[in-house]
Amino acid sequence: ETGVTQSPTHLIKTRGQQVTLRCSSQSGHNTVSWYQQALGQGPQFIFQYYREEENGRGNFPPRFSGLQFPNYSSELNVNALELDDSALYLCASSSRMGEQYFGPGTRLTVT
Amino acid sequence: AQTVTQSQPEMSVQEAETVTLSCTYDTSESDYYLFWYKQPPSRQMILVIRQEAYKQQNATENRFSVNFQKAAKSFSLKISDSQLGDAAMYFCAYRSAHGSGNTGKLIFGQGTTLQVKP
Numbered sequence: 200e201t202g203v204t205q206s207p208t209h210l211i212k213t214r215g216q217q218v219t220l221r222c223s224s225q226s227g228h229n230t231v232s233w234y235q236q237a238l239g240q241g242p243q244f245i246f247q248y249y250r251e252e253e254n255g256r257g258n259f260p261p262r263f264s265g266l267q268f269p270n271y272s273s274e275l276n277v278n279a280l281e282l283d284d285s286a287l288y289l290c291a292s293s294s295r296m297g298e299q300y301f302g303p304g305t306r307l308t309v310t
Numbered sequence: 311a312q313t314v315t316q317s318q319p320e321m322s323v324q325e326a327e328t329v330t331l332s333c334t335y336d337t338s339e340s341d342y343y344l345f346w347y348k349q350p351p352s353r354q355m356i357l358v359i360r361q362e363a364y365k366q367q368n369a370t371e372n373r374f375s376v377n378f379q380k381a382a383k384s385f386s387l388k389i390s391d392s393q394l395g396d397a398a399m400y401f402c403a404y405r406s407a408h409g410s411g412n413t414g415k416l417i418f419g420q421g422t423t424l425q426v427k428p
Binding site for chain 1: 355360401
């Protein structure tokens with residue numbers, strides 16, 4: 200059984216740029232959730248995708264957007280990057296309302 | 311809105327000893343799940359233990375057990391026979407059983423860093 204994978208591992212971007220982060224869900228899972236974890240803090244829910252549709256959103260602006268593909272992999276896109284977007288971005292896959300299994304995360308640094 | 315609070319930013323324990331990490335939460339729901347996650351320096355969030363609110367019996371997974379006090383909205387994690395590999399950041403998390411908009415989103419506390427001394 201393949202676990203949740205994320206790419207890239209690390210990323211450095213400049214303020215104002217755009218970034219795309221990727222997540223491959225665990226085999227058999229149709230739901231992907233994205234979280235932002237600032238340094239030294241707990242993860243904050245960004246949004247969730249279920250069967251290619253956004254299925255709930257946390258308190259994040261519209262410049263945070265996502266996609267889910269037919270194979271249930273997912274992308275997180277962030278436009279107009281700000282310094283405060285520097286964080287660890289975690290992806291978790293699950294069956295609908297089931298246990299969430301996390302990937303290793305992508306560390307984004309905005310300079 | 312639900313909130314989760316971990317009031318101990320850091321804890322330390324001697325190897326082979328027992329340590330308890332505290333967590334309190336606030337909710338108006340009666341049906342929910344509570345979790346403890348471990349995040350080592352490798353950053354991968356690992357599920358340690360899960361508790362269903364409707365179950366009175368405290369969950370146990372090997373050396374890890376919880377003390378779930380529903381009325382007090384308290385959910386502490388006890389680690390027995392602590393090992394060096396237990397050193398990590400530990401997060402308490404809440405999830406509604408029915409989902410806010412059926413998202414099943416996790417609400418995390420601020421975390422407790424556990425140091426294990428040899």
